[in-house]
Amino acid sequence: MTQLAAYKKMKELMTNYYIEAKTTREKPIAWVTSGAPVEFLYAMDVLPIYPENYAAMCAAGHQSIELLEAAEAAGFSQDLCAYARTDFGADITQGGPVAGLPPPNFLLCSTNICKTVIKWYEVIARKYNVPLFIVDTPFLHDGLTKELIDYTISQFKDLENFLAEFTGKPFDRERFFEVLSLSSEASGYWKKMLYLAKEMPAPFNSLDSFIHLGPIVTLRGTQECVDFYKSLYAEVAERAAKKIGSLPEEKYRVLWDNLPIWFKMRRLEKFFEEKKCTLAVTTYANSWGGYSNIDNYQGKDIYEAMAASYLNVYINLGFEERINYLAQLIEEFSLTGFIMHSNRSCKPYSVGMYRLQEELSALSRKPGVVIEADQNDPRVYSDAQVETRLEAFIESMRPINN
């Protein structure tokens, strides 16, 4: 991992966040999906809790297997998303790094990351007998349309009514706009930081961005989040200015598509370092940069801007747009190739990936590889299989400056 001073601050932020989550008596708790419009919650002093983030923490801390097994023992099939299973297991055993999540008062789920979350949250809603509010953000087969924006805005307005009713106080629009501005600002720093990897050598790599992702997911809309990403950006910008690379030597620069393999972060980090290969950009971490557009929607309805941002999430896009976006990243970041993680736990990201690889290779004239793995379940992962494929791929790339 690139040595960044901000890492310590991030650990502190996340620790405080989970301490508040486990101890708060004043704030209602909502379990939310990573793509949910959390700004509405912060505006109403609701504390958002992210089961996806917790599942990732469990896997990164090598605690997911026992939780997966607990969920499976309760009848949840191994075919299900490993994030969901990890969280079900954590809920059953009160396990994981903070001994389970605090029980929810209600649930907020958005379909821009997958439809799986509907089923996952239905299970939780039934177990805890709490309301589930869904913001349906349909798949953009043919791009963004006014009808889809209107559809999403109607649900935002309904969410405001729901929150007003749930908390017993009127929806605080003034506060909401402040939160939205903070959210957008933090996402802006995050995006600017990610795009510093265009520099050669890249001052950080995607494994770093995965590790520093926690606050932009969980604290988006708070001042601490803005402060953190502002300082992270400054630190990385300084490295870029001084031409300090993430790796001692950078021979290859690649894109990583899909979620990380949380339980293999250290091993893969070492592997890529040895191969002098920087993971310079990732579609996954970039997703949270998209919310920075909200504030730049000058002259237009802020709700429209917000709806557009929450609809326009990478894995909610049709394949044509995905391929063009990936090709653009390959060009902008001066990449030598790309890695696609065929992730057993994430069908929206993975189904059709082999075709995307073929087309992207043809379009970008860069080699690409698909590796078969899982974001959270170490039992379906093979070091030898993945690394053999990656080695062959790396050998097939033309190094930078050649």
Add this chain to the structure above:
Amino acid sequence: MFDPFHEVVTNVSKTIMQFEAQLRRPVIGVMPAYFPMELIYAAGGYPVQLWGNNLTLEKSDAYLQSYCCSISRSVLELELREISKMVKAYAFTSLCDTLINLRELYRRLFSKPTLQLSIPITQTEEARQAYIKNVLKSVTTGLEEITGQQITQASLIEAATLYGHTRSLQRKLYNIRRQKPGIMKNHDFYTVLKAGFFLPAGAYNQLLETLLHNLEALSQPQDSRPKVLISGMVFDPIDTYKIFDELKFDIVDDDLANGWRTVSKENLQIENLVEGITQYLFNPAPCCCIYNPENDRHTYLLNRVKQSGADGVLFWYIKFCEPDAFDRPQLMNRLKAEGIPAAFIDMELSMSNFEALKTRINAFCEILEG
């Protein structure tokens, strides 16, 4: 009396091509689930339903990973192997993540047009109505472009009457099975349903009417047999029903997406098509793939078990179907809490060795027999 249905199911391509030539309607392949056939027929198309098949997967593995369900993989196999040459276009619904991406894959791999009936899952009523209105416009325009024919009030009435009649006849068949368990072999029953995926509604309705008439002459077996309700997405693989027959195990009802969940739908209301499509998609039977908290699956399934007189519920699980798999543990627990035995069996459509399946079905049968 079941021969004509078996004939169709064992000669699917031949049947479709024969009727395509006869009707001179373009064949539209309909993916799972709940795309109203009425719209396709009203636009001058000939809808055939693609719920998967038992082909060996030779080509689809290059595009769909092993963790995709065998429904999607086997349907793709049809097009890759050019078995579905007669299909001129495909109609999808947004039932699950795999199907959503599958449509995108079809658009990249093939030149045939695809349609998407995107199902809104918001509980914001006004938004849902506006959304369905837009989707409907896109689907009907797309269909008209494919067939070259306009959907008219008259064609909609004809289609709604025809397909409404199909489901009404199928409901009669279900009722007979509920009232007289064992009167039909399980394999025959599901073959009758399956034939309806491929036959034009008019021809199918005639066969169904004849069958219903002939069934009146049959009497129910006198021996006492275990009665089960099966729940899942699809009833295939069809040959598995021979096991139930062999074990003298009567399926008295089902909660399957391509079974009762579709058959139970009333006539499509065309006076207000947006409202009609809404009702069609969300009612009366709940489905794991369509979020609808006002139509609770637990209560619904318990009622169906009681109404059908089933001794237990067998969850019929096609591997990697996430919506189905998420619901199952809580549903099973609820059934068991109510004293209703429940078990699940997982399978792939391409499986050909049914020995392990037989052992598991038999074990459940023994539980029901006490």
